[in-house]
Amino acid sequence: MGEITGARAGVRPSTGEGAGRPLLPRIDRPTIDELTVLSEAEALRRRMDQRNLPVLRWLSVGFALTGIGLWIAAAVSRQGTLRVLGSVMTFVLPALFYLVLRRIDPSRSGRPSRLAALDPIARAVARSFRTATLGYLGLQFLFLVFPRVEASGPWLYLFPLVLVAIRISVTEAAVLHGFYLACSFVWTILGTAAGARPAEDTADQTFLPSLVLNVIVWAGGAFATWRYRRQFLAYWRDLRERARDSARMRDELELARRVQLSMLPRGEIADGWIRVAGTSVPATEVGGDYFDWFRLEGDRVAVVAGDVAGHGLASGLILSGLRSGLILLAPELTSPAAVLEKLQRMVRETASHRMFVTLAVLLLDRARGEAVLASAGHPPILRRAAATGEVEQLPAASLPLGARLRGTSRETAVPMAPGDLFVLYTDGVYEAAGPDGEPFGFERLSKVVASAQPEVDPRELCDAILSAVRSWSGAGGVGDDATVVAVRVEG
Amino acid sequence: MRASGRFGIVALALLLAAVPSAPPAAASPDGALPPVVFVVRHAEKSTPANEPPVPLSPAGSQRAERLAALLKDAGVASVWATDTVRARDTAAPLARERGLDVRVYPVRDASGQVSAAPLIDALRKDGGAAALVVGHSNTVPKILAALGVANPPDIPDGEYDNLFVVSTGSTGGAVAIRLRY
Numbered sequence: 001m002g003e004i005t006g007a008r009a010g011v012r013p014s015t016g017e018g019a020g021r022p023l024l025p026r027i028d029r030p031t032i033d034e035l036t037v038l039s040e041a042e043a044l045r046r047r048m049d050q051r052n053l054p055v056l057r058w059l060s061v062g063f064a065l066t067g068i069g070l071w072i073a074a075a076v077s078r079q080g081t082l083r084v085l086g087s088v089m090t091f092v093l094p095a096l097f098y099l100v101l102r103r104i105d106p107s108r109s110g111r112p113s114r115l116a117a118l119d120p121i122a123r124a125v126a127r128s129f130r131t132a133t134l135g136y137l138g139l140q141f142l143f144l145v146f147p148r149v150e151a152s153g154p155w156l157y158l159f160p161l162v163l164v165a166i167r168i169s170v171t172e173a174a175v176l177h178g179f180y181l182a183c184s185f186v187w188t189i190l191g192t193a194a195g196a197r198p199a200e201d202t203a204d205q206t207f208l209p210s211l212v213l214n215v216i217v218w219a220g221g222a223f224a225t226w227r228y229r230r231q232f233l234a235y236w237r238d239l240r241e242r243a244r245d246s247a248r249m250r251d252e253l254e255l256a257r258r259v260q261l262s263m264l265p266r267g268e269i270a271d272g273w274i275r276v277a278g279t280s281v282p283a284t285e286v287g288g289d290y291f292d293w294f295r296l297e298g299d300r301v302a303v304v305a306g307d308v309a310g311h312g313l314a315s316g317l318i319l320s321g322l323r324s325g326l327i328l329l330a331p332e333l334t335s336p337a338a339v340l341e342k343l344q345r346m347v348r349e350t351a352s353h354r355m356f357v358t359l360a361v362l363l364l365d366r367a368r369g370e371a372v373l374a375s376a377g378h379p380p381i382l383r384r385a386a387a388t389g390e391v392e393q394l395p396a397a398s399l400p401l402g403a404r405l406r407g408t409s410r411e412t413a414v415p416m417a418p419g420d421l422f423v424l425y426t427d428g429v430y431e432a433a434g435p436d437g438e439p440f441g442f443e444r445l446s447k448v449v450a451s452a453q454p455e456v457d458p459r460e461l462c463d464a465i466l467s468a469v470r471s472w473s474g475a476g477g478v479g480d481d482a483t484v485v486a487v488r489v490e491g
Numbered sequence: 492m493r494a495s496g497r498f499g500i501v502a503l504a505l506l507l508a509a510v511p512s513a514p515p516a517a518a519s520p521d522g523a524l525p526p527v528v529f530v531v532r533h534a535e536k537s538t539p540a541n542e543p544p545v546p547l548s549p550a551g552s553q554r555a556e557r558l559a560a561l562l563k564d565a566g567v568a569s570v571w572a573t574d575t576v577r578a579r580d581t582a583a584p585l586a587r588e589r590g591l592d593v594r595v596y597p598v599r600d601a602s603g604q605v606s607a608a609p610l611i612d613a614l615r616k617d618g619g620a621a622a623l624v625v626g627h628s629n630t631v632p633k634i635l636a637a638l639g640v641a642n643p644p645d646i647p648d649g650e651y652d653n654l655f656v657v658s659t660g661s662t663g664g665a666v667a668i669r670l671r672y
Contacts, residue, residue, distance in 0.1 A: 309666055309667070309668045356658065356668040377656075377668065377670050379671070399562075400656065402656070404527045406565055407561075
C-alpha cells in the first residue's frame, strides 16, 4: 500500500496547493509527519478519494461517450431543445470532470499540463473533492434522466449500480441513493402525468424495483466500505506505529547532531599572531569528523582534526569519547606524539575491535617559530609557505588509532613564518567523487590552497575548499563527512 | 557543564564499560582470518611491462622501505606476495625487519581465473595477529572484497601509494581504511 518516507514537515505540502498546481493530497506514500499528525478519519478519507479518482475518470469517459450517443440521437430524431441540451450536458459535464480529475491527480504532478485554465475549478474540486464527487454523480443522473422522462427507465436502475465502484461513507451513499429514489419518485409522477402508463403500473414496475435495487446497492456498498475501512485502518495503524518509532529515532538523531555540533569549536581563533577557522559538513545527521583547537601556555595553539571510519551514530559516539580524552589531555598537547599514544591506548582498551580513527595534531609554537605535527593515519597536512607560495604535504605516514593496531607516533617539526598557511582536512575532501567517479584528489586540493590570496582569511579558505569540492561532486553530493581546518600565521 | 560535555563523558563511560577490550595482538582462532590485514599494491616498477621478472624502480624500492618503517611495529606475523619480483621486493623490507619469509600466494584459482580465494584460504590456515598482502592493481580490489570490504575502490594504474588497513570480522563484514604512504 505504500512506504514510509522520512521527509520533514513542510517539505511536501499536505494540501497540494503549495506546489503551484492544485492536487489532491497524496496518501499512498505518507511522510512520517503525516502519519503521526493525520487523524484516522482524515487518512481514510484521503485514501478513499485517491482510490476513487481513477474510477471516476473511467466512469466519466463512459458517461461522456454515452452523452455523445444520446446527443447524436436527439439531434438526428429532431427532439426538443430540452432534450438536446440535456444530451449536450451529459457529455460536457463528464468531459469537464475528467479533465479536472487529470489536473488534480497527484500521480501526474510531475508531468506538464496544458490545462492551467482549469485551475480555479480544479482548486475548488481538490479542496472539496468528496462534495464535488457527490454533486457530479447527482447532476449527471439528472441530466440523463429528466430530459427524456419516458425513456429514462434503464438509467434509474443502472445509475445506482455505479456507486458499487465508489468508496464513500455510508451516510454519503445514503444521501445519493436517497436522491436517486426521490428522482425515481418524481419520475413516476411525471411519467404518470405524461400518460405513459397507469400510476399503479409505474409504481409497481419502476419505483419499487428502484427502491429494492438502491437498498441492496447501498447495503452492499456499506459492507464493502466497512471492509475497506477495516483493512485500511489496520494498515494505517501499523504504519503509524513504525512512523512513531522512526520519528523518535529522527528526533534522537537530531539531538545527537546538535550535541555533536556543540562539540565543535564555536567561532574562530584570532589572537593577533594566529587565526584559525574550521568547517565540518556531516554526510548524515551525525558525522564521523571532528576538529578542535586548544590555546596552550606560552603563545602555543594546538589544532586537531579527526575522522572515524564510517559515519553515523556509532562514529559520533566514538568521537565523543575521543574528544573527552583530548580535553583531559589538552595540557599535554605540547607533545603531540605522546598524546596520540595515550589516545591509542584508550582506544585499544575501550573501543570496538574493528574501529579506526585517524587523528592529526598540529602544534603551533610562536616562540620557537615552528609547527610540530603528529599524525595517526590522518591525511597529510598541507602547508603553504609565505616565502615561496608553494604548497607541500607535510610527511605524516602513520597508522590510525585502532583497537587491533599497534604503532608508534612520531613528531615532525617544520619552520613557521608569518603568512604561512596550514590546512588540515579529512578524506571526505579529497575522496569526493565527481560525476564520473574520479576523486577530487590532493592535486586539486593543493591548487585551491595555492591559488588563495596571500592575505586570505582562514574562514574564506575553508569555504573556498568546500565550495570547490561541492562543485566537483555536483548533484551527487560529497557523500562522506568533509572537514577543513585552516590556520594562518599572522606574526 | 555543557550538554556536549555530559554527552562526551557518558559516551566515554559507555565505551569504557560496555565494550569488551581485546588483546591487541591475540592470535586468531583456527580458521579465522587475521584480525588485521594490510593490503598494498606493489610499489613502482622499473619498466611499464607486466612480466613477473620486472623489478622495482628506485622510487619503488624507497616506497617499500617506507612501508616497512610504517608497519614494523604493527605486529605483522606473515607477509604475502604474488610470484612476481616487484611484489616480493615490495614485501621484502618488512619481512626482513620482522624476521619473516615472504610467502608466495597464487593469484588464480583452480579454474585459472584471477581470484583472491587461494589467498584467503592461506590466510585462514595461517591465522596470526596481522598480515601484509602485496598484490596488483587488478587483484587488490578482489582481495579487499574477499576480506569483506564493501565497495572496494579501483586502483588507477599510476597509483602505488595506497595502503588499505582491513579489520576483518567473523561474520564476513570488514572495516577498512585507506591510507597513503
